[in-house]
Structure formats: structure tokens, C-alpha cells
Amino acid sequence: MNITTINPWQWQNNFGYAQAVEIKNNQGTLYCSGQAAMDADGNPVGGNMAEQLQLSLQNLEQVIQQAGYQPGNIVRLNFYTTSIPDFFAAYGSIVSWLQSHQVAPSSTLVQVTALAFPELAVEIEATVVR
Template sequence: MEKVVINSQGAPAAIGPYSQAIQIGTTLYSSGQIGLDPVSGELVSGFEQQVHRAFQNLQAVIEQAGGSMAQVVKFTLFLTDLSQFGVVNSIMQTYVPQPYPARSTVGVASLPRGALFEVEAIAVI
């Protein structure tokens, strides 16, 4: 099967040698999205704002592939502070309808550009 590179202007350009997402058949594999503003390329300030921006960036990539957040089957979340887990849950529910996808959450020491949160997804479109 052919690998299709997905790039959205609604999400920040890749900051390394990777694609925003790769689609193979009906399956979309996203790279991680952090809270970078897609216009300025700067990290937004504040934990909640970073979570919102990261989900908005991810949503833009999925929509560029012709999908929606409802088609996500697996999220992986990365937090530098696991005590913020409840905040992420609340925000995630504003972007993702039920039934919720599978999910893993990983506590990490640091993330690119000093981000506090990162999200990646697998979607079936």
C-alpha cells in the first residue's frame, strides 16, 4: 500500500525530519502535536492553553486527511506533570465524542520546545 503524507496549514510545520501524519489505506498515524501556534510557530503559554492548542493542531491534521476526531481509535498522551491528568480529561472531552478511543498516558521528564503536553493519534478514516 502507498504511504500518503498528510500536511495541514492548520497545524505547525514539522520541526524535524518527519511528517505531520502518514496515511496507509484508511489508517492515519499522526506525529505528536504540542501546543505550538501554527501561525507564529511559538508555544502558547499555560498548561490548559497548550492542551487545547495541541488537540486543535491534531484535529487540523486529521481533517486534512478527510477525517474527524470521532474516528480516532487510539490516543497517546504525554504529560510532564501527571497531576494535570484530570485537566486533560476535561479538555479532551470537548474535542472527542463518545465512545472514547483507547488511550495511553505517559509521564515524561520533558517534551520538545519545553511543551507541557503532547498528543498523538491513530485514526481509521
């Protein structure tokens, strides 16, 4: 597999993502549904944005690994949140997680009025290649 990052600018590097990611010769693609702060029984877990981001990332990592992929091969990471200010206040945990996996995927952040459960403040979906 050959992964090429396309960044015409440098400012996005501070946020841990790329403007575009090209993949050639991959052996598979995993499209992950949005992962949120849910427990193993499918119940939403409240808490502040930082806590929800942490659990959402743990859940995403579990799905990726269960499928036999690696978080370091995430090529797209989209975030849906009910509060962009709260999201950016906790964004350091995302940058740390991305750095720990040595990945800078393409990414989009969208503020929504609600997620599947009223307790949820963030949901993360990913595309991973092999």
C-alpha cells in the same frame, strides 16, 4: 468499516476512553505524529496545561481533517505530559472534546521528563481510521 469497543469494566467510561478498539474492513489508517501547543510557524506556545491541551487538540483536529479523516474515527489517542497532576486538573477539556466527536478511543498516558521544547507540557498522538 466496523468498529467494536472492548471494555471488560466500566470505570474507564468516566475518562472517555476504551480498553481496546477493534477495526474491521477499514479503508485507510492515519498515524498522526504528536501534536503540541505549536503555532503555524512551528513555534511553541507556552501557557498553562489547559491552554496547551486546547491548542494541541486544535492542531490534531486540523491534521486529521487535512488528511480527509474525521476526529470521530480516532481509535487510539496517546498523551505525553511533563506533569500528570496538571494534566488531570485540565482533563475535563479532553473529555468534552472526545464527547463532542462521539469517540472513546484506546488511550495511554505517560509522564516524561521533557518534550521537544522546554515550554511544552503536553503532546498528543492519534491513530485514525476511515
